[in-house]
Amino acid sequence: MVIRLAKSEKELREIANKLRLDVIEMTSEAGSGHPGGSLSSADLMAVLYFRVMNHRPSDPSWDGRDRFILSKGHVAPILYASLAESGYFPVDELKTLRKINSRLQGHPVRGKVPGVEMSTGSLGxxxxxxxxxxxxxxxDSKKHRVYCLxxxxxxxxxxxxxxxxxxxxxKLSNLVVFVDRNRLQISGCTDDVMSIEPLERKWESFGWRVITIDGHNIGQIINACKWAKRARTRPTVVIMNTIKGKGVSFMENNAVFHGKSCNEEETVCAENELEEAMRFCR
Amino acid sequence: MSQMLAQRDYYGKALRALASREDIVVLDADLAGSTKTSEFQKVCPERFVEVGIAEQNMIGVSSGLAAEGKTVFASTFGVFATGRCWEQIRLGAAYPKLNIKIVATHCGISVGEDGATHQALEDISLMRSLPNMTVLSPADAYETYAATMAIAEYDGPVYMRMGRSPVPVISKEGEKFTIGEAKVLLEGKDVSLFGTGQMVSNCIEAAEELRKEGVSAEVINVSTIKPLDRETVLASVSRTGCAVTAEEHSIIGGLGSAVSELISEELPSPVQRIGTMDMFGESGSPAELFVKYGLTSGDIAEAARRAIKRKR
Structure with a gap:
């Protein structure tokens, strides 16, 4: 089975919120983890795993698959949710995140989890x-693409x-990088900690094709992926303006939830909000 | 005087011979002329990857290539290959057990005139502490050739070190190299001299000096530092009752540590370590530096006498 162009924008919005719900549930169950950046990248992950990428969840090492490398490995929860929901392993297993003997390690490990291409988590x-x-x-003149978040x-x-x-x-024109530009890191605002501006001009000066989009707009993400496929000689970077903690009111733009899971009360609130959002998508 | 050949020349020859294997990709960080990966580049430019002076990226790119089934050789000087990108090796080679061969030249104090910044004296220690990592230090040019062929056949991460300068030939051309096997070069009964890299030839000279005094020294070439050939090391020490280790590396974390760890647990016996004494090197000719830092055959012989004296 090739999952490709499977879902409408409306369905993808619902899937993104389902992935967010998984993230909240699994990090709350674990009592730790990185929900903030997981939520900010949920819309991209829905688009990649349920529409843009060629892949076969039942055959994770299929040679023709598009590759996905999660450089920001601390948002492993959103990757695990995407893999489970698209069929790589049972969704039930998500609740073993970060627990002893689980293959769902705190940061992704190549060879442990089907669909994880590389061990990551040490940033950069x-x-x-x-x-x-x-x-x-x-x-090897292969036609698949490599996506990196x-x-x-x-x-x-x-x-x-x-x-x-x-x-x-x-001339790695088959490489597409997405920057989750949520402007927050563990110590606070990225601009205060160490500014990376001017970001577009940086990439441009390094010879990349650059596009900036709203990282929560499913249509814009899809279009950016289409634009990336038109690359002939240059790599593409998609700068996605996003909101850390997107989808849960009290987590949005709140650096506290970079590396902290919700407590019991917060979990209930977050789940209610996300379930409501999913109903709204239908 | 035995024939002198540079190990890196034979690393280059081996890579050239391996160029027919389509899975092999060679990376270098602006030092191909020195590491001799240029030999591969000449015959196979399409599978040679110049990364520029960016060693961390070299290892990251190696990880991706290896994950796609390539057998990757990544080379630069020992200081940069292990120190600059230790954590990249940890995450992208050792942890996922990928098929990456990090082959470093210009290791040890025999780098000479360039001085301490370029003399890798901690590299074995850095690589040996990584799980899944195999660590090799061949003794001469022919063994370097054979070891390069052997690691190209082995599926997993490997670190292999060698020096810059020509070193005495002590092995035969075409001799088989087996990863994990230490070789007894001279049999003896009074002391075991465990050498690695070009220090093996110094051990042979030391054994000759000791023989004149009536001391019978066994010489073992430990070209695989990890996994250590426990059987050969313990069998030798059980015969001789004491040991000297000799390496062109710090006495901390290298061959001396590996042998001491094994002997202290399995067969407590006197051990004397020859290596740099927890200090940086400096500029000078290799021969002058060997004298100043206590790495000559005379230093090994003296350590052997001390070890023998300490036997009960």
């Missing part, structure tokens, strides 16, 4: 790894810019 490294995947595809905070790490130069030099 996923883009280089994605370059390796993309270069291998070019060397990076956080905005982790762009403070110099290794990303080594990779940005590399992707440009090696």
């Amino acid at each position: 490294q996923g883009l280089s790894m994605a370059c390796g995947f993309a270069l291998a595809a070019k060397m 990076v956080g905005d905070g982790e762009l403070q790490s110099g290794m990303n810019w080594e990779a940005a130069m590399f992707a440009s030099q090696y």
